[in-house]
Amino acid sequence: MMIERAEDRLPPLPIGERVAGAKRRSGEGAAPTDPTKRKIGATERARKLRSDETEADYRLWGELRGRHLNGYKFVRQVPLGPFIADFVCREKGLVVELDGSQHADSPTDPARTAWLNSHGYSVLRFWNHEVLAERRAVLDTILACLDGKISIPSPDLRFAPATLSPLGRGGEPR
Incomplete structure (x- = not known):
């Protein structure tokens, strides 16, 4: 009898994507051996995203930088496995994502959220226009999640709590 591990249920990376440090197998474009590793070029892409931020990101x-939020x-713009998260509070395992119109009905967002949840991160999503028009409400919602006042998933995946405890991300909370 074979026991299924959490790693066995991870969604595959897009075809042609490589993971940093993955050794090539016999064929070109072979699948990475560890889907939790960063993709090649993820750090450079994250740096570019930081310099080309949207108005909502800015x-x-x-409001979040320098421990301004309580x-x-x-x-x-942190690489987490095969993804780059917009904002991360490692201490609480919370990822805050800002979505523009390209995310409307995005088929990849639920898989991304599931991957982050299975690796100990809760995901909270806002639309860019919400940050620009209702920033105080956005910050209050983030604080409610950080303080554990919101823990039930929303039906539209605007908040998805982690399915693994923060300690399950590799021992100590980061």
């Missing part, structure tokens, strides 16, 4: 980052430390 406004929210101004002392919680956030980082931005």
